[in-house]
Amino acid sequence: MYKIIKTFGAAGISAVILIAVFLLPIQANAQLEIKSADGKSSIKFGILGHFQAESLTTPDGSATSKDLYLRRFRLCFGGNIMENLSFFADTESPNLGKVGNSAAGATAKGSSDAFLSDAYATYSFSNEFKVEAGMILLPVSHHAEQSSASLLGIDFGPYTFIWNDPTSSRLGRDYGMQVRGYLGNNHFEYRLGVFQGLRGANSTNPYRITARAVYYPFQHESGFFYSGTYFGDKKVLAIGMSLDHQGDYNAYGADIFVDYPLASKDVITAQLDYTNYDGGDFITAIPKQNVIFAEAGYYFQALKTGPFVQVNYDNMDSESLNDKHFMQVGLAYYVKGQTLNIKLGVGQFGGDNLEDQTQLLLRIQAFIF
Numbered sequence: 001m002y003k004i005i006k007t008f009g010a011a012g013i014s015a016v017i018l019i020a021v022f023l024l025p026i027q028a029n030a031q032l033e034i035k036s037a038d039g040k041s042s043i044k045f046g047i048l049g050h051f052q053a054e055s056l057t058t059p060d061g062s063a064t065s066k067d068l069y070l071r072r073f074r075l076c077f078g079g080n081i082m083e084n085l086s087f088f089a090d091t092e093s094p095n096l097g098k099v100g101n102s103a104a105g106a107t108a109k110g111s112s113d114a115f116l117s118d119a120y121a122t123y124s125f126s127n128e129f130k131v132e133a134g135m136i137l138l139p140v141s142h143h144a145e146q147s148s149a150s151l152l153g154i155d156f157g158p159y160t161f162i163w164n165d166p167t168s169s170r171l172g173r174d175y176g177m178q179v180r181g182y183l184g185n186n187h188f189e190y191r192l193g194v195f196q197g198l199r200g201a202n203s204t205n206p207y208r209i210t211a212r213a214v215y216y217p218f219q220h221e222s223g224f225f226y227s228g229t230y231f232g233d234k235k236v237l238a239i240g241m242s243l244d245h246q247g248d249y250n251a252y253g254a255d256i257f258v259d260y261p262l263a264s265k266d267v268i269t270a271q272l273d274y275t276n277y278d279g280g281d282f283i284t285a286i287p288k289q290n291v292i293f294a295e296a297g298y299y300f301q302a303l304k305t306g307p308f309v310q311v312n313y314d315n316m317d318s319e320s321l322n323d324k325h326f327m328q329v330g331l332a333y334y335v336k337g338q339t340l341n342i343k344l345g346v347g348q349f350g351g352d353n354l355e356d357q358t359q360l361l362l363r364i365q366a367f368i369f
Contacts, residue, residue: 032368033079043079046369048072048090048149053362056100061355069097071155072148074117076369084124088224092117092171117171122224127186133177135170137225139191139212140244141273142255143293144172145226149367150338152228152269152308154345157293158326159314163244163251163277166285167208168198174208182220189214189221189240197246198283205282208246215239229269229306231299231337232261242275247282251275267299267306288317297332304334310347324351328359341365 033044050071057064073096078088093114120134139145144160161172178193190213197208214221218235221227230236236259244251253275260268273293279286292315297308312326330345342364349357 040083041080043077044369046076046078047366048074048076048369049364049366050148051364051366054098054100055360057355057357057359059355059357061357065100067098067100069095071095071098071363078369081121085121086124087121089119090117091115094171115170118173126181128181128183130180131177132180132224135173135175136178136193136195137173138169138193138195138210138244140172140210140242140251141253141275141293142214142226142238142240142257142271143273145212146228147223147225149365149369150225150227150229152271152297152306153295153310153328154330154343154361154363157310157312158349159291159312159324160293162289162291162314163286166198166279166283167246167249168196176208178210180224182222186220186222187216189216206247208244210245211243213241226257227259229267229297229299230259231334232265232267232301234259235261248280249278249283249286250280251277265301267301268297269299270294270296287321289321290315290317299334306332306334308332308345314351322352322354324349324354326350330361338365338367340367 032046033042035042050073052071053068055064055066070093073093074090076088076090078086080086091114116135118135118137120132120136122130122132124130137145140163141160143157146156148156161169163169164172167174174195174197176193176195178191180189180191182189191211193210195208195210197205199205215238217237221236221238236257238255238257240255240257242251242253242255253273255271255273257271258269262268271294273291275291276289277286277291278288290313292311292313294312295308295310297306299306308330310326310328314324316323326347326349328345328347330343332341332343334341343362345361347359347361349359
């Protein structure tokens, strides 16, 4: 405990504890929703807030940066325009107040702007065939398609969206449309999309194509976003494959996700994602590499707590480039499921010719939608 206090600083820990104490009694049960007289049209509102305390050793290992900041703050909107037409949108303000290892110092504090994160509409012809258009989270892997409001660990893996900037995406989203559906009594899921991708001069590049197929032996994940855990409400085994393609850029992936409730009502959760990236001559900023993401956790229903572990590898095909990795262990306390929870994690970044960096994270999540 002394080491944690010394790392964050007494003032920082005091602020985190004070906020936690105020948040603990929160009971957010009702959705904020407005419906039309006939009940066919509606709009509901929500928020997602991630308050975070972080310490991270600097890249040269000579010091430790310490920050108290908003990792995420989102305003969420969604509902039905008509019986079969729904929509969802949210804003994003990432890393508000964070300075971190920035050489800009205090001038970087609070420099993040608010912008749209998701913005799409879904027309459901049936459970087997839905059409979606807008700014859409791309299904490059199971983990990449998860909601940040329901992650098992504290955050996404650091290499989950390595394609984001080189493909001109925004937080894993791109502009376009996709079809999605569930076949075979909900045992099979498919997603097939066409997106802007990297447009190039005069917007002459070919479109970006994504595809995903999933087999569910038990219950399926029915939402647009996947969840990190269902707290025993579902028995899910998802075996998936994904493709992301534009020009001669290709990303092929395979993944498996299990969320299995036991007779004791405790839950075992595990996930393994493998993705092979090759930017080719089209996106040279994405060299040939293999990304592995793995995590596991155990949820104690009676205690509302869950230890978790996360492992990430980014292995380069070329010996001239550095392999990287990140490993984290932590503990989550679910005060009220995903509505309110607190997570503490200790992790380490490392790699070839790189100094190891130790990270300590404490996050409070408040979410309603």
